[in-house]
Amino acid sequence: MNKLSRFNITSLTLGFAFLYLPILLLILFSFNASKLVTVWGGFSTKWYVSLFQNEAFMDAAWVTIRVAAISATAATILGCFGAIVMVRGGKFYGRTLFSGMIYAPLVMPEVITGLSLLLLFVALNFDRGITTIILAHITFGMCYAAVVISSRLSTMDQSLEEAAMDLGCTPFKAFIKITAPVIAPAMVSAWLLAFTLSLDDLVIASFTSGPGATTLPMKIYSSVRLGVTPEINALSTLLIATITLGVITASWANKRAEANRIKDEQLAFAND
Amino acid sequence: MSPSYNNNSIFAPWNDPKEKPLIEFKNVTKNFGSFTAIDNQSINIYEREFFSILGPSGCGKTTMMRMLGGFEIPTEGDILLDGQSITNIPPHKRPVNMMFQSYALFPHMNVEKNIAFGLKQEGMPKDQINDRVEEMINLVQLQQFAKRKPSQLSGGQRQRVALARSLAKKPKLLLLDEPLGALDKKLREETQFELMNIQESLGMTFVIVTHDQEEAMTVSSRIAVMDHGKIIQVESPADIYEKPNSRYIADFLGDVNIFEGKVASANDDAIQLEWAEGQEKLQMEASQPAKIGDSNWLAVRPEKISISKEKPIDADNILKGKIWDIGYTGNISVYHVQLPNGMTIKAQEVNRRRLANRELTWEDDVWISWRKTAGTHLVK
Structure with missing residues (x-):
């Protein structure tokens, strides 16, 4: 391996420091015994304890998880339908327009999406609360899900479905027995993506929520306006830990799948 | 039946x-x-x-x-x-069942389950399914591979699974x-x-x-x-x-020499084709009635044409030419013979003798010949 030059080492260090130092500080201060955020007063985990005793935070966390789980599930199912129509629907009138519209919300400013949904709910006289946040999150989560699933579906050999039908499956049964298992990994990724997006959405949730429905990002944002507390640091640290764990698990699963694939190939060659 | x-x-x-x-x-x-x-x-x-x-x-x-x-x-x-x-x-x-070009094996099922898939859809009882799957696996000789997934099989084995699966429903x-x-x-x-x-x-x-x-x-x-x-x-x-x-069809299947010409005489089933100036007319059997003056074709396969240094005596069609090129593929040689009018005819010979003993070579003057029954009379 080539040795890095001094210039490279310096720029790498600065770059990584810029990216990760704030996060490291945040994690460090979550274990601070002092109530003052910027003054180190010794190691303590008391803010984690007080966080779990803070009902407002716990309620917000519960709301967030429910919103994320429900909206991710619905978004994955709807996104899957969208992907099937886009990839398998063949040519139909307005296909380009429809597929363009599926991608449009990806680049739409969140403020616009949030505002337009708010106007819709007001116009329909729809009571704002958890339901409206879920509906809003489904609308954008489903676009991401459709993109992820359609990319898998378009690389899937369509003759698999034809073979299933040829062997006696109705088109619906062929989808359940053959297509769904084959695209299952993409559906899982789509769900995780929609879940994560819903988890950290602040803008759209703020527009569409009502009294009694506060998500975690909203709660954090509103508490920070009154000053950063060590509890927030603890909460953020937990979120970072969760995400890190998720990413590591995903890459480990990927590596294992790749290793299995190579092993399979070797097995196939061995008895060729 | x-x-x-x-x-x-x-x-x-x-x-x-x-x-x-x-x-x-x-x-x-x-x-x-x-x-x-x-x-x-x-x-x-x-x-x-x-x-x-x-x-x-x-x-x-x-x-x-x-x-x-x-x-x-x-x-x-x-x-x-x-x-x-x-x-x-x-x-x-x-x-009706189909064996797909890509084989279309279900990647999440092993060999047995792939083969059993159609039978299950039919609602066949389980023990009958097992018997039929075993019969199919024996038929395509994949006994050791029954529990393998398609990704663990070679191309030839996948082809066998696909065949067994499409045959399973009889x-x-x-x-x-x-x-x-x-x-x-x-x-x-x-x-x-x-x-x-x-x-x-x-x-x-x-x-x-x-x-x-x-x-x-x-x-x-x-x-x-x-x-x-x-x-x-x-x-x-x-x-x-x-x-x-x-x-x-003549051109699509195998190699062929095609002579284009006008029907010079047609009696019963014998046709003479006037095909080039100064060349003898070609003899062939009629595949269907032809009128004098019609534009017709004679197709002759390379393997039906003999090639020799001496002028043959008993052939119906004899042409003189020069060896222009030789395509050697081991078991056979294809001689490209150029006729005086510039047309190139392919004649194919089985290499019964070793290459060193071959008596024909580039630039040799040769005679090519075939019987009138060897060619095919074409009208389109």
Whole structure:
């Protein structure tokens, strides 16, 4: 391996420091015994304890998880339908327009999406609360899900479905027995993506929520306006830990799948 | 149901007017938008046939097969199976199975489950399914691989699984879409004979789509050659090779020399073709009546032309030329002989003697000759 030059080492260090130092500080201060955020007063985990005793935070966390789980599930199912129509629907009138519209919300400013949904709910006289946040999150989560699933579906050999039908499956049964298992990994990724997006959405949730429905990002944002507390640091640290764990698990699963694939190939060659 | 035989007890139900076809295409047309893939075609396919549809890519052969499988619906016309129209019956309700070009093995199921899939959909009792799966696995000799996933199999093994899966339901008709396309040459040749044996032992009707003429010649009872959505000729392999009905067929199957000329004399079944100035007229047998002055063609296969240094005495057609090039492929040599008028004729000889003892070489003056029965008279 080539040795890095001094210039490279310096720029790498600065770059990584810029990216990760704030996060490291945040994690460090979550274990601070002092109530003052910027003054180190010794190691303590008391803010984690007080966080779990803070009902407002716990309620917000519960709301967030429910919103994320429900909206991710619905978004994955709807996104899957969208992907099937886009990839398998063949040519139909307005296909380009429809597929363009599926991608449009990806680049739409969140403020616009949030505002337009708010106007819709007001116009329909729809009571704002958890339901409206879920509906809003489904609308954008489903676009991401459709993109992820359609990319898998378009690389899937369509003759698999034809073979299933040829062997006696109705088109619906062929989808359940053959297509769904084959695209299952993409559906899982789509769900995780929609879940994560819903988890950290602040803008759209703020527009569409009502009294009694506060998500975690909203709660954090509103508490920070009154000053950063060590509890927030603890909460953020937990979120970072969760995400890190998720990413590591995903890459480990990927590596294992790749290793299995190579092993399979070797097995196939061995008895060729 | 017993196979019928004609007088020579050769399997040829298409020559027997009493025989009912298993499949009938009746004036079938298939359009994709403004493109006509199949243009008003009718053919009959009989029980126990190994029927090949052969043609260059884009000729419509795959569309013919997909219409039999139910994956495409004819724009016009009717397809009958056993006398019943199947034109609008969806794939899952047809007593027809297909082996796909990509094999289309279900990646999340092992070999056994892939083979059992169709039987399960049928609602067959479990112990019968197990028996049938075992029978199929034995048939294609995959006993050690029953629990493997498709990704753990080689190309040849996958091909066998695909075959076993499509045979498992014992369909009236099996469709094979370029079944051996992904295999290397040696394995392909072995598998061709296996396919023939399986087809014969199960007594099923096979329809195979291929672009490989050698494959079609080897396995088929009859071959249909297609071009641009039309079936040009349907014949047994020997007849389609020896008696092509057009220059397209003669040229498509194997190598051929084609002489163009005017009919100089035509009495009974003998025709003389005036083909080049200062050259003797060519003798041939008429495939159909011809008028003097008609533009006709004579097709002669390279292997039917003899090449020699001495002028032969007993041939009907004798031409003088010079060896222009020699294509050596080990077992045979193809001599490209240039005639005085500039035309190049291919003549093929089996290399019975070693190369060093070969008496013909580049630039040699030679005589090429063939009997009048060796060529084919073509009118289109």
